Amino acid sequence: MIRLFTALEVPDEVAERLMRLQRGLDGARWIERPDFHITLRFMGDVPEDIADDIDEALSEIPMAPFDVELEGLGEFGGKRPHTLYAGVKLSEPLRILQGRHESAMRRVGLKPETRNFTPHVTIARLNRVETDAAYSFIRANSPFxxxxxxxxxxxxxxAKASTGGGPYVPEKRYPDFGWEE
Structure with a gap:
């Protein structure tokens, strides 16, 4: 089994802005710079043969370049926030790309994603952070x-099978332009 997800990578200039936020919140578990991303589709733990089908399905997804914009801070968890994130403005190209990922994964035989798509970059896990402190942090750093x-x-x-996942390993990029790192 292998745990997989697709995402957009965050460039260094944007990651540096996110890293400047990572202080002043006692108990936060800050996400490491290499693990910043915007998830498109979480597949979860899949058998190796399904991973091959996923790769094939992803290679067929058309994609034209588009701009991404981060704005605002937020949390997941409501009255008991567990995740702090920077929001991503939902553009039509981003919505279409995410929808293509969802459709491709259904064709491969994965169950539909049950959560609404909320594009974001996770910047911290808040398991040991007081609720008031989390909301104070968001207010103090807004607008972002x-x-x-x-x-x-x-x-x-x-991703390794654990809570919070990282470190994340880029397995393949699409479309594959044949670039070497």
Missing amino acids: AAPSFTVEQFTLFS
Whole structure:
């Protein structure tokens, strides 16, 4: 079994802005710079042969470059926040790309995603953070914005099976332009 998800990678200039936020919240478990991403579709733990089908399905997804913009801070968990994130403005190209990922994964035989797509970059896990402190942090650092950036590819990542997942390993980028790192 391998744990997989697809995402957009965050460029260094934007990651630096996010890292500047990572202080002043006791008990937060800050996400490491290499693990910043915008999830498109979480597949979960899949058998190796299904991973091959996923790769094939992803290679057929058309993608034209488009701009991504981060704006605002938020949390998941409501009255007991567990995740702190920077929001991503939902554009039509991003919505379409995410929908193509969802459709491709259903064709492969994965169950439909049950959560609404809320594009974001996780910046901290808040398991040991008081609720009031989390909301005070969001207010103190708002409004938040980062320079927009252009995405030309999406990435298939693998993750270790644990809460919070990282470190994440980029397995393949699509479309594959044959670039070497």
